[in-house]
Amino acid sequence: MAGTINALYLDCFAGISGNMLLGALLDAGVPEELLRAELAKLPVHGYELTISRVDKGGISAVYLDVRVDESEHHHRNLGDIITIIDNSTLKPTVKETSKRIFARLAQAEAKVHGMTVDEIHFHEVGAVDSIVDIVGAAWALDYLGVEHIYASRLHVGSGFVKCCHGLIPVPAPATAELLCGIPHYQGEIAKELVTPTGAAVLATLGSGFGLMPDNFTSRKIGYGAGTWDLEIPNVLRLYLGELTVAAGQEGLAHQPDEQYVVVEANIDDQNPELYSYVMDKLFAAGALDVWLTPIVMKKSRPATKLSAIITKEYEAKATEIILTETTSIGMRFYPVTRAMANRELIVVGLPWGDVKVKISSYRGKICNVAPEYEDCRKIAEEAGLPLKVVQHLALKEAMSIC
Numbered sequence: 001m002a003g004t005i006n007a008l009y010l011d012c013f014a015g016i017s018g019n020m021l022l023g024a025l026l027d028a029g030v031p032e033e034l035l036r037a038e039l040a041k042l043p044v045h046g047y048e049l050t051i052s053r054v055d056k057g058g059i060s061a062v063y064l065d066v067r068v069d070e071s072e073h074h075h076r077n078l079g080d081i082i083t084i085i086d087n088s089t090l091k092p093t094v095k096e097t098s099k100r101i102f103a104r105l106a107q108a109e110a111k112v113h114g115m116t117v118d119e120i121h122f123h124e125v126g127a128v129d130s131i132v133d134i135v136g137a138a139w140a141l142d143y144l145g146v147e148h149i150y151a152s153r154l155h156v157g158s159g160f161v162k163c164c165h166g167l168i169p170v171p172a173p174a175t176a177e178l179l180c181g182i183p184h185y186q187g188e189i190a191k192e193l194v195t196p197t198g199a200a201v202l203a204t205l206g207s208g209f210g211l212m213p214d215n216f217t218s219r220k221i222g223y224g225a226g227t228w229d230l231e232i233p234n235v236l237r238l239y240l241g242e243l244t245v246a247a248g249q250e251g252l253a254h255q256p257d258e259q260y261v262v263v264e265a266n267i268d269d270q271n272p273e274l275y276s277y278v279m280d281k282l283f284a285a286g287a288l289d290v291w292l293t294p295i296v297m298k299k300s301r302p303a304t305k306l307s308a309i310i311t312k313e314y315e316a317k318a319t320e321i322i323l324t325e326t327t328s329i330g331m332r333f334y335p336v337t338r339a340m341a342n343r344e345l346i347v348v349g350l351p352w353g354d355v356k357v358k359i360s361s362y363r364g365k366i367c368n369v370a371p372e373y374e375d376c377r378k379i380a381e382e383a384g385l386p387l388k389v390v391q392h393l394a395l396k397e398a399m400s401i402c
Ligand SMILES: O=C([S-])c1cc(C(=O)S)c[n+]([C@@H]2O[C@H](COP(=O)(O)O)[C@@H](O)[C@H]2O)c1
Pocket: 017, 018, 109, 112, 123, 124, 130, 161, 163, 164, 165, 168, 172, 173, 174, 175, 192, 195, 196, 197, 198
């Protein structure tokens, strides 16, 4: 028996930008009020999101515009944006996807401008519009349960576009960098049709490019409007549907496998005090997990294996951290696949305070319920209760409502 996986096919005949993608997702059925509620979870203010229905060459499409107050025109680097996302109450999976897209964008910018990822400041209006577009899209894809994104060959446009440095060629340099390995063409239209944000989403999340996959069936279509009025409709066409796959494959597909990498270094000559520091640095740089294993190396030397799981974009950063912060002078990388349960945070109220509880589910069934250790610890210390009792009460409360 065959199964299905939720998927999108993006028809980019007039390009793709962050707001075109989010507009198309809204048109395909993502509720506007839920999107607004999710974006309100970000500690970002001073912007107005307008969502309207417009006519683009006879096609009714959703136009999304982010207007940013003058006071919010900051320059933010990747670290600032990661902090904003981490300080929100968004779902962990939405945070992770958003951070991966931003990291990809920052890497492309760093390459173009000959700088490090940390030195890159996001363009234009202090990245608020990119935060809304990227986090909004990451949440909407999660809301729809989309596991694979396919896109047509991208129409990028041509000519020049004005930026703070003057005129830059279309595709913009960051866009061109992000589209390495992704089929695209320039065409006759002298406008920027694919923006760096649109390219970053596809470069990070795209599973395949070209014609609509043979095993894809569309169920709903949405149109997201671009800003231009062109001789072709300036819209992104989004097909929401499903891929038919062999039995047993459904529910296992997440991001393309090769995006995850384990980096490892065997260390036999380091002051143990340094490990927690380097682990913190790897986590802060985007590692999904970091761990130490006791090992025995050559000449029977007791040693430590430092391992971290990272996404491919963080390879250079992880290399830099391990080489500069440990005594290791080399490391190895190997691609790994991951299968993950869906995770959601709920908050339960105990007489002494609130506790966040992580509810994990797999194929629609709850597979784990775990009260957050730090919340329970705080209550245990403040109320003078055994930690295990607080954990038990939080678990009981969570089980009664989920
Ligand atoms: O201002 C600069 S340095 C600049 C550089 C680049 C590069 O590609 S490098 C691109 N841009 C333009 O900024 C806008 C914003 O794009 P979004 O993806 O945030 O919508 C776009 O027109 C880029 O081409 C500016």
